């Protein structure tokens with residue numbers, strides 16, 4: 001592992017993250033940002049169905065149950081799926097900061113194999129902010145929230161406007177969500193906050 005790559009580590013003058021006053025209360029579900037999201041969407045049959053809960057700080061917890069459709073090697077979770085679980089847990093931090101951001105960089109360490117049928121206990125927290133850059137870290141543990149760490153990641157998320165999705169997403173899906181009052185309400189709530 002490179003000791004010189006500092007892209008996912010905050011600079012010395014980065015600011016401490018602040019929990020938004022209207023973030024979900026500790027223990028409350030963060031909610032799915034999009035019903036078809038592979039990470040958190042309830043309508044994705046093969047998705048991860050992560051349901052994150054707000055922590056007390058600028059953090060969340062979530063569980064991911066590894067199903068047979070998530071395999072890479074026989075009986076083991078695919079590494080890309082595990083990276084997705086970490087990425088989704090990190091993405092849920094948007095709701096604690098009340099900022100819309102996307103993954104710019106995700107550095108993942110795989111420490112233990114994760115068997116099918118196991119529950120990965122995920123936690124993620126923001127470590128610092130610098131302008132549009134949000135630095136965060138996540139880990140997934142086996143055998144309970146205090147069990148051994150199986151996977152971990154450091155990430156750099158970049159703040160974007162709602163237009164990022166409207167301009168880049170396929171119009172079919174964009175038009176469908178624009179007509180969803182829940183999505184419109186959520187997007188408005190994020191955009192009125194500086």
Ligand SMILES: CCCCCCCCCCCCCC(=O)SCCNC(=O)CCNC(=O)[C@H](O)C(C)(C)COP(=O)(O)OP(=O)(O)OC[C@H]1O[C@@H](n2cnc3c(N)ncnc32)[C@H](O)[C@@H]1OP(=O)(O)O
Nearest residue numbers: 007033087088091101102103104105156158160162165187
């Ligand atoms: C409708 C409502 C929907 C709501 C949906 C909620 C969605 C939540 C989803 C959550 C789901 C889970 C999460 C997901 O799966 S999110 C999905 C996966 N991620 C993406 O698709 C992002 C694709 N990338 C981009 O769109 C652009 O590259 C972004 C927006 C990221 C930056 O392009 P933009 O033109 O805006 O900015 P910039 O290029 O001026 O860069 C700005 C600064 O950032 C630094 N930098 C940039 N990239 C990197 C990098 N890779 N490593 C290190 N540093 C990087 C850069 O050096 C610069 O620094 P500085 O020079 O200022 O110091």
